[in-house]
Amino acid sequence: MATPRFDIIGQAIADASRTRMLCELMEGRSFTNKELASAAGVTPQTASAHLRLLQDAGLVVAEKRGRCVFHRLSGPEVAQALEQLAAIAPMDSLYRAQRRKAGGLAQVRSCYDHLAGPVAVAMTDALIARGHLREEGGGFHPVAGEIWAGLGVCLPDRVMRAPFARPCMDWTERRLHIAGPMGRQILTHALEAGWLRRPLRGRGLEVTTPGHRALAERLGLGSALAGLSGLKSCEEA
Structure with a gap:
């Protein structure tokens, strides 16, 4: 072996x-x-x-x-492994400096192909609280409903070999956010719909005014977004 x-x-x-x-x-x-x-x-x-x-x-x-x-x-499996290691690794001065700089990394960012940071964690919590997502057996299981189309998610019509909605430990928040195909679809839709915008460099993402509005209307994240220190819509930056 x-x-x-x-x-x-x-x-x-x-x-x-x-x-x-x-x-x-x-x-x-x-x-x-x-x-x-x-x-x-x-x-x-x-x-x-x-x-x-x-x-x-x-x-x-x-x-x-x-x-x-x-x-x-x-590949994504490398990103997944690194994210999990980051969740248990000590934070050095580089991380603290990044967190102090334009709050992008700390507030909302991409984790390879899915959304991470406080916004992603708040989104996951909201989906679970509203009954759209179940945390069960160490995984996430979506409940069919209209919410998913509004987030750009197309639920599979058959059981997939790999988890469709995989829990990923957020390395800054030490809580779970959504990865896997569902996480990739949500991030892709948010970028294409203009809810989020990538800067020229860095993992931080800019939340636009339409993004604030969409996340508040669909998931009730208005207060959560407003409470994130240093997070502004890119039109206001």
Whole structure:
């Protein structure tokens, strides 16, 4: 029986500069070597060495587009594992600095392909409180209803091999938010509907005025959004 090589993964993430690169890639977008070097505070040459190690461990893949090489996480399962590790890892000065800067990371952000942060946790709590979502057997189970179409969710008509609505421990809130296909559909819809907007850099997302209105009307999150320190609609920023 094959034994998982945890030692290879451990070596890959056992460096502060590499973990900062991985946190940058948790946004779900691809970045160049120079951009990741800037995020980690190292030279491009050092970043290249770090990225080769991360690629050898299967955590990151590189894609050449024209004259540039872009790097991204190798898949959602890597993002999921990193998010879970982040939930139990000590927070360093980098995290505290990010939290102090434009509250985006702390307030509402993308976790690879789904919504994370206090807004995501509040959304999950509201769906459970209103009976649209059940937390059962360590998983989330949606209850059929009109609410889902309004959130851009298409419920599967058959049992899926992987959970449709997977609980994900939020690493800043230490509480669960929705991941899996449902989480991906909600984030995709929120971006396409103009409820959220991505900045040029970073995992933080900007909540628009229509986004405030939609989340308040559909899930009663008006007071929760208003209570999030530092969160403003991008029209007001």
